[in-house]
Amino acid sequence: MSEEIKNQIIMYGADWCPDCRRAKAFLDSHHISYRFNDIEINRENVKRVEAINKGKRIIPTFEILGKSYTNPDNTKLSCVLGINPQGRIVFYGADWCPDCRRAKAFLDGHGIHYQFIDVDKFPWATEMVQQINKGKRIIPTILIDDDAYPNPDNARLKELLKLEEEEEKTVYDVVIVGAGAAGLTTAIYAQRDKLSAVILEKKNIGGNAFLTEKIENYPGFTSISGPQLMSNMAEQARIYGAEIREGVEVKDIKKKEDFFFLSTNMGEFTGKTVVFCVGSTYRQLNIPGEKELIGSGIHFCATCDGPFYRDKDVIVIGGGNSALEEGIFLSRFCRSIKIVHRSKTFTATPTYVEKLETISNIHTFMNKTSTTFIADANGLFNALQIKDNETGREEVLQADGVFIFIGLVPNTAFLKGILELDEKRFIKTMPGCVETSVRGIFAAGDCRKGAVAQIAAATGEGVIASFNVKEYLKN
Numbered sequence: 001m002s003e004e005i006k007n008q009i010i011m012y013g014a015d016w017c018p019d020c021r022r023a024k025a026f027l028d029s030h031h032i033s034y035r036f037n038d039i040e041i042n043r044e045n046v047k048r049v050e051a052i053n054k055g056k057r058i059i060p061t062f063e064i065l066g067k068s069y070t071n072p073d074n075t076k077l078s079c080v081l082g083i084n085p086q087g088r089i090v091f092y093g094a095d096w097c098p099d100c101r102r103a104k105a106f107l108d109g110h111g112i113h114y115q116f117i118d119v120d121k122f123p124w125a126t127e128m129v130q131q132i133n134k135g136k137r138i139i140p141t142i143l144i145d146d147d148a149y150p151n152p153d154n155a156r157l158k159e160l161l162k163l164e165e166e167e168e169k170t171v172y173d174v175v176i177v178g179a180g181a182a183g184l185t186t187a188i189y190a191q192r193d194k195l196s197a198v199i200l201e202k203k204n205i206g207g208n209a210f211l212t213e214k215i216e217n218y219p220g221f222t223s224i225s226g227p228q229l230m231s232n233m234a235e236q237a238r239i240y241g242a243e244i245r246e247g248v249e250v251k252d253i254k255k256k257e258d259f260f261f262l263s264t265n266m267g268e269f270t271g272k273t274v275v276f277c278v279g280s281t282y283r284q285l286n287i288p289g290e291k292e293l294i295g296s297g298i299h300f301c302a303t304c305d306g307p308f309y310r311d312k313d314v315i316v317i318g319g320g321n322s323a324l325e326e327g328i329f330l331s332r333f334c335r336s337i338k339i340v341h342r343s344k345t346f347t348a349t350p351t352y353v354e355k356l357e358t359i360s361n362i363h364t365f366m367n368k369t370s371t372t373f374i375a376d377a378n379g380l381f382n383a384l385q386i387k388d389n390e391t392g393r394e395e396v397l398q399a400d401g402v403f404i405f406i407g408l409v410p411n412t413a414f415l416k417g418i419l420e421l422d423e424k425r426f427i428k429t430m431p432g433c434v435e436t437s438v439r440g441i442f443a444a445g446d447c448r449k450g451a452v453a454q455i456a457a458a459t460g461e462g463v464i465a466s467f468n469v470k471e472y473l474k475n
Helices: 020-029 042-052 074-081 096-108 123-132 154-160 179-190 225-241 304-307 321-330 351-357 455-474
Strands: 009-013 035-038 061-064 067-070 088-095 115-118 142-143 145-148 174-177 197-201 242-245 249-254 257-263 266-270 274-278 280-282 313-317 336-340 362-365 368-374 380-390 394-398 401-404 409-412 442-444
Touching: 009 020, 009 042, 020 074, 020 174, 035 042, 042 061, 061 074, 067 074, 067 123, 088 123, 096 154, 096 242, 096 442, 123 142, 174 257, 174 266, 179 225, 179 455, 197 266, 225 351, 266 336, 304 321, 304 401, 321 336, 321 351, 321 401, 380 401, 442 455
Parallel strands: 009 035, 088 115, 174 197, 174 274, 197 242, 274 442, 313 336, 313 401, 336 362
Antiparallel strands: 009 061, 061 067, 088 142, 142 145, 249 257, 257 266, 280 409, 368 380, 380 394
């Protein structure tokens, strides 16, 4: 079935109707295909119009992606179909996808229309995404006049749509880089002290915590989802007056006199102080086949990509809290889970290990080293080759997808030569505080040397960072 039929626009009307002629002319002028069902020719079309409009015969009436629109004007059609002066925008995504929310916020903020097609609601949309991306399930995938762009960042969208950004002239008391738990907490406390704050976030608000399906060790909640907790923090920061800029990647930072100038993909930002809360990224195995198959069956976030594997077989690599937690989450809707760990025992807390033993569709492969990711004839992940660490015996585990949870790497590569980092690229701070090697710059959360990689600890460091900022500005 062609994309035009799957994403079909059905228009009920008549040639004598002025509004039908107007709508037709508008669609034709933008080269948009549609099926015209003439109520004069087929009585069933009249019945359909009456059913949609509760007995009224109103034309034109449209049906688009399961929704109906009664005599929409051209502005409404532009909104629904994603028609803009720059071209028509069709947006394949999902509500749970952080990058989809980021792209939506950017387009909405610039008044850009787009037709959103939810890959969860329309199975053909997932197939379309894979077809566009040569087998990879990448969302958002955005089409601009039929040219496809997989997961474009805000700077790329700005370039493609020829958008002009206003020059940033505000001097903030504190520029916070990273909108995870540490960054959001820093902003909340800074705003309560009447300090102006802006948060620059490269990817998604909430960081890795947003990608956690269930959190059971955050004080005050016996259980809360990562997205909910992080959304609550972001809302609180905004209510207190903090600005949150998504899709902004810091490239460089320079200090001139008493000000810091941050060069980003979206212009320059100026602050009297800076707090880096850049968090960390999932570590890779660096074995054959991994680089080629990332996005084609290899993933690092069960919350993000797990829904693609409903009723399918997956492999989880790792033995810590994240690996077991995500494996348990995937077991709810995947057919089977194989957990591969390189040691004889898990490093996860006993709570997760005990829970694992009660789940029938999870199978463990202990003391096994992952050696090669294997692709099928279409270039998609098909299997994992593992080796027994005692016997050296190798075997191949077949699966539809694989999730890797083997630790984190701090997102601090761009700070080399600017701040003092340790051998693993964590930011060094002064004893007992979060002050870095450069006065006026602070670090909080997972990117800081010696930090405890827990949400509660990150929020505490955000509080300390805000107090250090206040003291610095006072002095």
